[in-house]
Amino acid sequence: MLAYSFLVSTGPAKVSSVLTPENYNTVLATPAYLTILARTVLITAESVPIALILSYPISYYIVRTQSSLARRSLLVVVVSMFFVSDIVRAYTFIPLLGRDGILNQVLSLLGLPHFPNLYSSTSIAIGISNFLVPFAVLVLLGSLKAIDPNLEHAARSLGAGSIRTFIQITFPLSLPGIAYTTIICIALSMGAFVTPLILGGGYILEISNFIYTQMTANFDYPLASAASFLLLSVTFILSFGLSKYFQRNLKEKWGV
Amino acid sequence: MLDKTLRICSLLFLFFAVAFILAPVLLVIYIAFLPQIGVLDPSPGFTLEWFTKFLSDPVFASAVTVTVELAIIVGAVSISISLLTGYVLTHFEFRGRGLIDSILIAPSAVPGVVKGMGLLLLFSLIGLQNSFDQLILGQVMISLPFGIISIVPSYISVDKSLERAARTLGATELQTFTGVVLPLIKPGILACAIFVISISVTDAATTVFLANAQTTPLAILLLSWTSVTPGNEFAAISTLLVAATVVVVLAVEKFVGLEKLVGGLYQ
Numbered sequence: 001m002l003a004y005s006f007l008v009s010t011g012p013a014k015v016s017s018v019l020t021p022e023n024y025n026t027v028l029a030t031p032a033y034l035t036i037l038a039r040t041v042l043i044t045a046e047s048v049p050i051a052l053i054l055s056y057p058i059s060y061y062i063v064r065t066q067s068s069l070a071r072r073s074l075l076v077v078v079v080s081m082f083f084v085s086d087i088v089r090a091y092t093f094i095p096l097l098g099r100d101g102i103l104n105q106v107l108s109l110l111g112l113p114h115f116p117n118l119y120s121s122t123s124i125a126i127g128i129s130n131f132l133v134p135f136a137v138l139v140l141l142g143s144l145k146a147i148d149p150n151l152e153h154a155a156r157s158l159g160a161g162s163i164r165t166f167i168q169i170t171f172p173l174s175l176p177g178i179a180y181t182t183i184i185c186i187a188l189s190m191g192a193f194v195t196p197l198i199l200g201g202g203y204i205l206e207i208s209n210f211i212y213t214q215m216t217a218n219f220d221y222p223l224a225s226a227a228s229f230l231l232l233s234v235t236f237i238l239s240f241g242l243s244k245y246f247q248r249n250l251k252e253k254w255g256v
Numbered sequence: 257m258l259d260k261t262l263r264i265c266s267l268l269f270l271f272f273a274v275a276f277i278l279a280p281v282l283l284v285i286y287i288a289f290l291p292q293i294g295v296l297d298p299s300p301g302f303t304l305e306w307f308t309k310f311l312s313d314p315v316f317a318s319a320v321t322v323t324v325e326l327a328i329i330v331g332a333v334s335i336s337i338s339l340l341t342g343y344v345l346t347h348f349e350f351r352g353r354g355l356i357d358s359i360l361i362a363p364s365a366v367p368g369v370v371k372g373m374g375l376l377l378l379f380s381l382i383g384l385q386n387s388f389d390q391l392i393l394g395q396v397m398i399s400l401p402f403g404i405i406s407i408v409p410s411y412i413s414v415d416k417s418l419e420r421a422a423r424t425l426g427a428t429e430l431q432t433f434t435g436v437v438l439p440l441i442k443p444g445i446l447a448c449a450i451f452v453i454s455i456s457v458t459d460a461a462t463t464v465f466l467a468n469a470q471t472t473p474l475a476i477l478l479l480s481w482t483s484v485t486p487g488n489e490f491a492a493i494s495t496l497l498v499a500a501t502v503v504v505v506l507a508v509e510k511f512v513g514l515e516k517l518v519g520g521l522y523q
Contacts, residue, residue, distance in 0.1 A: 054272075054276055054277075057270045072514070076502070076505055077278060079505050079514050081281070083501050083505065085478070085497060087460060088281075088494040095287055095491070130280065133276065187367075191367020191369065191461070193460065208367055211373060212465075216465070224373055228369070228370040228373055231369075232367075235367070239365070
């Protein structure tokens with residue numbers, strides 16, 4: 001493991017045997033490549049919040065529901081989707097979002113404008129948030145489970161309504177879990193390969209697809225290495241920056 | 257009153273969230289049984305034609321063979337290494353343990369494509385040419401961190417005094433391991449096996465770098481089929497894969513309990 005991370009980082013020098021920042025310059029100075037990088041970050045910025053908003057209620061319900069049947073069936077659904085191949089998960093959106101897909105049929109029935117194009121950043125963002133939800137649910141589950149339900153009972157018995165209990169007790173206590181989940185989701189989304197490949201239709205590339213093409217079609221190992229290293233750095237900066245931000249703000253604002 | 261409206265709203269939202277992850281899959285399962293490609297105006301009736309079509313395809317059969325062989329070998333190797341590593345990590349204190357911990361955790365945050373590229377460069381550097389060997393080594397490397405992460409919690413949960421008791425009563429370290437520890441960490445081994453094998457079967461981002469035309473695992477075949485096979489046929493393949501996954505998950509739920517399985521993820 002160490003060996004290859006080392007290898008990746010010294011990749012640009014491996015072929016030419018001279019260390020040169022040229023590949024990084026190429027990536028950073030070519031607008032087309034920068035677009036790909038920006039698109040990857042943008043799709044991550046869209047899909048991670050969507051995934052979090054959708055997975056929170058699922059996790060919360062699994063942790064708090066009294067019904068064992070409901071909890072277990074939800075877990076079966078989430079865990080099954082967790083293990084189903086991302087190829088299948090991404091593919092399922094083609095008949096849904098395609099030109100004659102279900103969504104457009106429903107939209108035209110309602111007299112609304114069509115979903116413009118299957119192969120687009122929007123589709124990729126939808127596909128990635130769908131892919132992230134099971135991960136987020138399972139990770140959030142741990143932090144929600146750790147919250148003592150007695151704290152909520154206490155708030156309720158002291159006269160707080162259910163909204164107030166949630167906003168002032170449950171939500172702040174789950175913030176560290178949300179922060180952790182966000183960081184995991186960012187890493188997963190930045191590195192997504194299969195979903196943009198299938199839902200981008202080969203035209204809309206994310207950085208992973210760019211790396212793959214450079215490696216296998218153009219055999220430009222140094223450029224691919226430089227792009228990989230950029231991807232790693234951006235992911236690292238995003239997650240490290242966010243975790244610092246969370247650490248500082250969680251302490252200040254919520255005391256957790 | 258307000259409370260009731262709120263409850264209904266949150267249940268609706270929950271329903272929407274579950275529908276978001278479930279509906280596309282259900283739609284594809286439905287399409288798999290339709291006789292023609294369009295969903296728009298399906299002619300009445302259902303068919304199994306798409307299932308027989310890919311099941312009788314020799315390319316599909318050979319991809320399944322590669323995937324099964326890989327899963328067995330990668331599973332055996334990764335599970336054994338995870339067992340040993342987990343034991344060492346939980347039983348010995350030594351210098352550099354923190355370093356090993358972070359080396360084990362870090363790769364799970366590295367994008368699959370970057371791992372695949374690194375492995376490809378590494379293999380060309382050391383002159384490992386056989387694609388199947390590359391796949392085995394590569395998949396062991398990418399699945400190990402997850403295997404170890406899922407097995408360590410069950411090692412930690414084993415009461416150390418049980419092991420001490422066995423040792424005091426004259427058992428060797430190996431006897432203690434096989435007689436006391438191993439039966440207690442069975443759920444952890446199962447979790448480890450499921451994670452490792454599912455990575456080996458479904459990973460595409462790293463595997464795509466190591467496969468070639470002669471050695472194509474199922475995931476890579478599917479990746480190339482998404483654009484070329486008729487929609488219904490791909491839907492049929494997806495249906496089969498989803499069904500297989502659900503069967504395994506239900507079996508685990510019945511015999512072990514899912515909470516135990518996924519517990520390792522967030523500890």
